Structure formats: structure tokens, C-alpha cells
Amino acid sequence: MRVGIPRAMLYHHYGEYWLQFLETVGVEAVVSEETTGNTITTGAVHADNETCLPVKVFSGHMLWLKERVDVVLVPRVVSEEYGMCACPKFMGLPDLARSLTPDMPPVLAPRLDMGDRRYLWAREWYDTARALGGSWLSSVSAVSGLLQNLYHHHKSLVDESYEKGGLRVGVAGHVYNVYDSRVSMGMLDRIRKLGATPVTIDEVQHNNALANARTLSREIFWGFESKLAGSVLHWSRTASVSGILYVTSFACGPGSMVGALLEDQLDRERSVPLMTITLDEHAAEAGLVTRLEAFVDMLKYASRAHATPSADGASGGA
Template structure:
């Protein structure tokens, strides 16, 4: 009988989904992905998560609930670190425990620990552990992993070329078209918030409807971001923070953009620091208009629309006739 593995469409999903899907499908498992975030799923997530958790964790729990009665396992790895000497976030580190203690009647979780602070040998041990839920054959696991890595690299390439994942699929729409007449806006935030249509209030679509070109950090060469982040006085040991701050420095130095929007998740400790630093840096020379949008489960779409409209109007005024208008309006 084919083993069914459920992959929740949240948190690390938009970064690594092709890797794990390919891995388990190569091993012969059937992959079932939760439905795109909707109101019902969000409400269930909110109801089954402690109030203090950030919005993306609540959404993640909603996706776990969506899967729990139709799969043999749910994939909820314990992601300690994906880059050496860094961590993702305490919530990622304790995710399997949070899920288990929040949601009753779950099938077994695939909760293997991922920790790139360990040796390479240990990382391969981790891969075998992930594979062992489907097969005990190490050769099969090794082959599946190498195919999975290939799928992951192809996925990253596509994103860097301006395609982006929405609801788990890469859209064919180019974001930056290098059209000199279009406004260009850098859009920052966690991938699991930006690429989730409901979690982001569909901000990408809204910006595109305004005729705006979007630059996301995944479209900037990672080596460049790392190089910029390395100039920080103190190493940023949260991986997401390093990426956001490296991007902020890059934008400050190569400001061919007309504005920057930071989409922050309510309840995120890392965002409260990074969002503030990002804002200070983009405005340091008063050059880049900046908008901070904090989204939680109560955020209304009308409020987001109004703020976006006002922000885009401000960019237009600055471009058209008031180049000395301060970046903060």
C-alpha cells in the first residue's frame, strides 16, 4: 500500500517544497498538500494555537488540521538550522512539539531534526532518517536525495529569474521586466507570508494590478546578499534576518527602486527588530519611500488597499513633481 505523506502549505513550504516532494515521490510515497489558505483553514488554525503565536504559525496549524484525517504521516520537521552558525527562529525549532500539543488526534509526524550546524556525516544521517519512513534501502534514499537536490536547484533558479511560487506553483509571470516606465518596488517579508495569497492579503497581485514591478530578495544573488550582510557590525544569527538586512544594504547602495514594502507578521519577534532596522536604513539618506505592513488574522483587506494606494500615490508625486518630498510622506 502506498504511504501517504501530507505536506502543510506553510512556513518552510515555499522555500523547500519541491525538494521534499521530489524526495518522497522518488521513494514511492504519495504526497498530499494541504489546500491553499482560506478563511475556514485560518480560523481552525487560530482556534488551535496559543494566542501569542505569530500569524504564520497559526496558518501552519490550520494546514496541519486540513491534512490530518487523510494521510499516514504529516511532514513537520524540526528545523533548527539550514545555514552553518545560524538558526531560523525558535518557532521553527519547536514546531513539531507545538503542533503536537495544539492539535488533537494527529497521525504520526515526520519530525526529524534538520541541523546544518552538525557535520556533513550527520546531515546524511538526517536524510536517511527522513527516508526511513518510506524505505530502509540506503541506496534508494541517496538517489532520491540527489534528485530532490536537483529539483530544488531548478526551483531556486526559476525564482531568481523572476518567477515566484504562489499556492505552491511557480507562476509564469515575470516580476521585474526592466521597463523604465514602470514603478519598481522591493517587497520583503517571510516567503511563507508573501507567497500565501491570504497571509499576504494578496499583495503581489495588488501591486501588479497597479502596474508595479516587484523585486523580491530571492531575485538578488544570494552571494551578494551574504556579502552585504557580512558588513554588519555583529553577525545576524537568524537566517531570515541576515537575508533581510543584506537585502536592505544592497537596496541602499543600488537604489534603482522607487519604494520598499516590508510585510511583517504580527507576533514575530524577529520582524520587530528587522522591520525597524530595515526602515531606518532605507530612509537613511531619505531616498527610498518605505511602507511597513503588519498583518494578523484580524487585518482587513480595505485597510491594506488604502495604505497601498496612498503609498503608490506618494511615489508618483515624488517622481512627477516633488522629488524633495520626504520618503515618509
């Protein structure tokens, strides 16, 4: 049996764990190809027109998988962290995938709910493994492997040290937008080419991010956005970046709220400059390049103007 996994949305978070799960169960996993322009176009045609860009990309990947696999694995991610919940799109993603076209292959949707400390949802993964034809032994070991991976997901240590002097730009955005080079149009490489070092939120220690997020007057309850906002606050408060690029996609619900919140918060703290880039399927490279160039130029200018009179080489800030 061939089990498909779309290379979109939360694949970029948990993909390796899912692949390991399927491998332990003993079925062949097919991950869809890297995103191309064609993927986005087919996705945008078939998905609902008001969904966000990642969902359209996801739909494109689903349609690519449709002819090639027997069953598709789209876990229903309900929360990424204890006390948090995921975006509604993640919760409804399997149902969305099922109603994409009438002839979709069966969609397996085990629940992934880290907020449920009793781990009752692990049973759904076990049932999934058995339905895929795993023996009870391999199923149990697959599920326990998955649980261990998820438990240690945020525990790994991240090197936060950085050398002073260079121009560092914090890129805050959803992993599935920033790391998909077609969706973000190679944003990270472009920033490197402009002579700045991009820093993503993966390079912030999870605990630091969450501790910063908790200082907000109302806690953000979306797990991923909490990390995102916390990372931005961490960068700005430790002055470890000269400017922050906030990357979001059009019609992204949590992104719109958190973006507005961060703009206001950084403004109140008189912190580093923040630029918001909104991606959608019509985004063109030229527009992105111009804005990136202008932003990096401004940061360079600000750091020069900042450094010359005082001559003590303080870290960049506006």
C-alpha cells in the first residue's frame, strides 16, 4: 500500500516523524514533489478561493498525490503545545482535503493533540497503523516512537550566539511559508545576496520565545503564533537583529492578528523596524525584491548613521 503525505503545511513541522511512523508500520510512503508554480495554480483552482496560500499549496499537493497513492495521511493537528490550540485550518484540514474533488483517495486523519495530556489521541494513531496493515507490535512501536519524537520536538538546544557587527535580519513567518522556497520565492537566499544574514525563528530557543510571549498583556493561544511572536519579541529585546521581516500569507487569520499585535508592541517598545510581507498566489518576484532591497538598504543606512557619531559600534537599532 502506498501512503501519500503532501509536502505542505505541517509536513514542514512534523514530516520526519510521520515518515518514521509509516516506516515503522511497514508501508511505503510517498511524499509529494517540491512545490512548483503548477502546484500552486492547480491548488488555487480547486481549493476554495478564500483560503490562505498554504491551503492552496496543500490542495495542489493533494491533487498531485491523487493519482499516485492508495491513501493519504493528513493528521488533524489540534494543538501543538499544552494550553494552546492550532489554527482552525489545521483542525479542518482533513475534511477540507476530502471535499476537494469528489474522487479523492481515502484520507486518514488521526488526531495530534499535544494539549491533551492524557494522550487519548494516541489511540487514533494506533488504529491508523492497524488500518494500514501493521501488526500490533509494529503499530505500538510506531506510535510510541511518534510520541517520543513529539515530546522532544521543542526540547533540542539551539545555538543562539551570534557574532556582533554583521547585519542580521530576523525572518518571522510560518515555517511552511518561509522554508518552501517556491512559496517564499527564495526569500532567505535573496536576503543573503543582499549582504545580510537571515535568522529564522527556528534559531530561537523555544523556552525563550514562550517566556517572551507570556509578557504580552493577553496570551496568544495559537501554538505556532505564540512561538512566532515570542521570537520577534526576543530578537527585539536582546537587540540581536537589526530589523524584522514579518512574512504572512493573505487571508491568514492568526497571522493577521499577531501581525497587528507585533506592530503595535514593537512601536510601544520603540524597537527595531518591522516590515510585513504578505504572500499570495499572485505575488511577483520583482515586487518582493524591491521591498527587500529597500528594507536592507534602510537597515544599513540606519546602522551606519547609528555607528558613526557615537563610534562605539552598538548593535543595530533605529
